[in-house]
Amino acid sequence: GDSVTQMEGPVTLSEEAFLTINCTYTATGYPSLFWYVQYPGEGLQLLLKATKADDKGSNKGFEATYRKETTSFHLEKGSVQVSDSAVYFCALRGNNNDMRFGAGTRLTVKP
Amino acid sequence: DAGITQSPRHKVTETGTPVTLRCHQTENHRYMYWYRQDPGHGLRLIHYSYGVKDTDKGEVSDGYSVSRSKTEDFLLTLESATSSQTSVYFCAISESLGVNTEAFFGQGTRLTVV
Numbered sequence: 666g667d668s669v670t671q672m673e674g675p676v677t678l679s680e681e682a683f684l685t686i687n688c689t690y691t692a693t694g695y696p697s698l699f700w701y702v703q704y705p706g707e708g709l710q711l712l713l714k715a716t717k718a719d720d721k722g723s724n725k726g727f728e729a730t731y732r733k734e735t736t737s738f739h740l741e742k743g744s745v746q747v748s749d750s751a752v753y754f755c756a757l758r759g760n761n762n763d764m765r766f767g768a769g770t771r772l773t774v775k776p
Numbered sequence: 777d778a779g780i781t782q783s784p785r786h787k788v789t790e791t792g793t794p795v796t797l798r799c800h801q802t803e804n805h806r807y808m809y810w811y812r813q814d815p816g817h818g819l820r821l822i823h824y825s826y827g828v829k830d831t832d833k834g835e836v837s838d839g840y841s842v843s844r845s846k847t848e849d850f851l852l853t854l855e856s857a858t859s860s861q862t863s864v865y866f867c868a869i870s871e872s873l874g875v876n877t878e879a880f881f882g883q884g885t886r887l888t889v890v
Contacts, residue, residue: 697876708780
């Protein structure tokens with residue numbers, strides 16, 4: 666079945682550092698890909714999404730490009746802030762319409 | 777923010793007791809979901825609903841039942857709670873089941889079974 670694999674955390678960075686969180690997927694057909702963010706004590710919020718190959722999703726300085734050839738959707742940000750500290754989830758919705766999530770990556774940004 | 781309210785937000789219960797969690801939405805979305813979140817597993821689908829009185833099982837449905845008597849309410853019941861059901865439970869909604877459709881999440885219910 667469909668699945669998502671994320672890099673294990675936790676990830677700790679200094680403010681203004683470059684962020685990459687790796688995400689790869691296994692799916693039949695042409696899934697849509699999502700990044701969700703969970704701030705402490707809150708539910709998941711959609712951060713960005715991409716619905717077809719080579720699409721780039723972007724929001725709040727975060728970007729991710731749907732790479733079908735490498736089945737990847739890595740999350741990047743050029744300069745992280747303390748307020749970016751959260752748990753990030755990669756997810757896909759495939760042909761069976763079920764949404765599958767990765768295990769989540771906890772990011773801590775230190776001043 | 778999508779209008780999704782989960783109640784209670786926190787609950788401690790004893791093994792063997794029944795527990796019901798409630799999800800209420802004000803968005804009139806057709807599809808509603810219950811997920812559980814556990815370390816190392818991300819979110820896993822328990823049950824979902826595609827309309828009033830229409831529900832189906834997800835990936836980890838054993839030990840759980842659901843009901844949806846109104847569009848806006850989706851209840852998750854643990855008939856006899858076990859310690860393995862200690863988790864954070866999230867309700868989600870979506871307008872459709874299309875592959876491009878995102879889900880919106882509630883704030884979660886932290887359940888502890890002692």
